[in-house]
Amino acid sequence: MLRRASLKLLLSGSLALLGSVLLPVKVLAKWNKAAFTATDINAALAACFPGQTINRSEQIDIGVHPVVENGAVVPVKINTGLPNIESISIFVDKNPNPLIANFDLSPNCIGFVSSRIKVQEPSNIIAVVKTTAGVFKTQTFVEVHEAGCG
Amino acid sequence: MSSSIRLRTKLRDGIATVSTIIRHPMETGFRIDPESGEKIPAHYIKHITVLHNNNAVLSCDWSRAVAKNPYLSFMFEGARAGDTLSLSWVDNAGQTDSVETRM
Numbered sequence: 001m002l003r004r005a006s007l008k009l010l011l012s013g014s015l016a017l018l019g020s021v022l023l024p025v026k027v028l029a030k031w032n033k034a035a036f037t038a039t040d041i042n043a044a045l046a047a048c049f050p051g052q053t054i055n056r057s058e059q060i061d062i063g064v065h066p067v068v069e070n071g072a073v074v075p076v077k078i079n080t081g082l083p084n085i086e087s088i089s090i091f092v093d094k095n096p097n098p099l100i101a102n103f104d105l106s107p108n109c110i111g112f113v114s115s116r117i118k119v120q121e122p123s124n125i126i127a128v129v130k131t132t133a134g135v136f137k138t139q140t141f142v143e144v145h146e147a148g149c150g
Numbered sequence: 151m152s153s154s155i156r157l158r159t160k161l162r163d164g165i166a167t168v169s170t171i172i173r174h175p176m177e178t179g180f181r182i183d184p185e186s187g188e189k190i191p192a193h194y195i196k197h198i199t200v201l202h203n204n205n206a207v208l209s210c211d212w213s214r215a216v217a218k219n220p221y222l223s224f225m226f227e228g229a230r231a232g233d234t235l236s237l238s239w240v241d242n243a244g245q246t247d248s249v250e251t252r253m
Contacts, residue, residue, distance in 0.1 A: 024240045027197040036213050073217045092215065096180075101216055103224070104209040110165065110225040116217035118178070 041093040048089060049135045057136035062127050064142055071119040071144040080111035084132040088113050094123035119144050155249040157237055166229035170237060171221050178214040194242055201236045229253055
């Protein structure tokens with residue numbers, strides 16, 4: 001009886017969500033294929049931020065260990081004090097596909113995101129923050145001892 | 151049937167810290183199965199939506215290079231105890247899962 005009740009709850013919850021925002025077909029269609037399949041960092045940046053100049057900012061901080069034993073799981077924290085943030089994106093310039101993840105933040109989000117990524121070889125991790133005032137970036141180099149991409 | 155999503159919320163002075171670990175292989179498609187010699191097909195989460203009281207607070211687009219069993223944390227203002235928070239993901243195979251919690 002507990003299993004039936006919890007299944008019913010799970011289904012109703014999922015259906016409610018699927019009906020509102022998360023229609024798989026819709027969200028997958030918006031996934032930026034050109035940006036995610038680009039094999040060169042400049043092409044990936046251009047596909048994400050077409051026509052934009054990306055300037056360095058000292059108000060973005062990348063928290064990551066400079067030397068990483070296992071490239072398959074690299075914890076990364078991005079902090080930024082820039083105002084009016086729209087998105088935070090993470091790139092790894094030497095990965096087969098440099099664009100790793102994009103986070104679209106609502107206006108009440110704090111400039112912070114933390115995750116774990118794969119880094120294939122010693123590379124620059126580049127954090128790009130899009131605000132209403134423009135697109136800004138910073139980067140930090142990570143030494144990797146064991147490959148992370150497969 | 152348990153969820154793949156472990157969702158934790160912490161509320162302090164109106165600031166919510168949300169953290170989650172999602173059980174997912176995040177297979178890149180580059181790995182070769184040592185037994186069969188075949189490439190293991192890519193299988194990874196492409197999109198995550200987080201709703202706070204039914205408003206989208208975070209929307210993520212991911213590549214295969216997010217780590218296996220991915221961890222995610224972010225923070226937002228304006229949350230109150232009793233608010234609902236839900237997280238849903240969709241992967242490249244069209245599989246989905248979601249979870250909802252009260253803050």
